[in-house]
Amino acid sequence: MAPAPEEAVWFDGVSARRQAVVVEVSPDGRALRFGREVWPLDRLRRIEGEALVLALAVADGDELPRDPARLVLAEGALAAWVRAEAKGLARRDVRRGTGVKVAGRIVLAGVALAAILFVFLPRISDLLADQLPLAQEVAFGQAVLRQVEGMLGAEGSLVCDNPAGGAALEKMGRRLTEGQGLRYDIDLAVFDHEMLNAFAAPGGHVVILRGLLDEAESPEEVAGVLAHEIGHVEARDPVRLAFRAAGSAGILALVLGDVTGGTVIGLAGDYVLRASYTREAEAAADDFAFDLLARTGVGTEGLAAFFDRIEGMGGDVPEILSSHPASGNRAEAARAGGGKADEPVLSDVEWRALRGICG
DSSP: OOOOOEEEEEEOSSSOOOEEEEEEEOTTSSEEEETTEEEEGGGEEEESSSSEEEEEBOSOSSBOOBOSOEEEEOSSHHHHHHHHHOTTTTOOOBOTTHHHHHHHHHHHHHHHHHHIIIIIHHHHHHHHHHHSOHHHHHHHHHHHHHHHHHHTTOSSOOBOOOHHHHHHHHHHHHHHHTTSOOSSOOEEEEEOOOSOOEEEETTTEEEEEHHHHHHOSSHHHHHHHHHHHHHHHHTTHHHHHHHHHHHHHHHHHHHTTOOOOHHHHHHHHHHHHHTOOOHHHHHHHHHHHHHHHHHTTOOSHHHHHHHHHHHHTGGGOOHHHHTSSOHHHHHHHHHHHHOSOSSOSSOHHHHHHHHTTTO
16 A cells, blocks of 8 residues: 655755655555655665655666756655555666676776786887897896896895816806807806896896706807807897887886886896797797807807706706707707807806806
């Protein structure tokens, strides 16, 4: 049974005037009537608040708009009746098919984002990396190396500077680079850290970590790893990797000459340490190394032996090497690429000095 008419407050949606009205239920029980207004129950929507404030839904648009007019019912029999009979009070009015449209837009946004991250950004990174002035790249690489030292837990420099070891490292570097027409002046260093790793940073910087010297069994193995990293340097892989790590904001910062931005350097430092190159880039660096080792008479047997030992480590393979091409296949390719050394890269004394470069 419908309740008796009650007084209520109506705002017409045009003016701010508060109007007192008497609201009654229509004879068929399907609407509220007051003055000249007839508000069907199925179009009543509640506006959030303590009182029962009603609005009237209209019938167009994605998120269907509501009539700006408002009807405020005091708590009582009529308000209780409206709550019970008006089933759509809490409904969110949207056009049929809006959910599918929203889902489609989300999918399109995801596709666009993926295209930016995996297609356009790499291409832009490669293009801008080739245009970065060498002096700026060298400065950027030095900043990246300082960041890597911090990531490895150092409060100061990790560079090992034992004179005899440094002389041996320099001799190895000359063997690999003199007369080879490289576009970079390769700057070699050893960091005092137990990780089995070596990496290249922008600007021709190549770093060996002490853990790799501890694991290597001959200077030819170390020379082989260095040749691989020099391959990355010559292909400008480190600066491409740094650009991709930095993203669009970082690219703009680097192009404009900011080589000290903390976020950019931090991202680049993490990427070059983990050397997340593509398999194509790794394969190209291998091919460069095999050719360089053969031309300089170092031979590829040492690098092949190093790959064999990495393969034998199984689950203990360092993260840096686990993302590279399969070690067994690399060992076979290395053996086919250049054979044994014409003469030792270092003497026994020099080899011991290099392994002891960190003191």
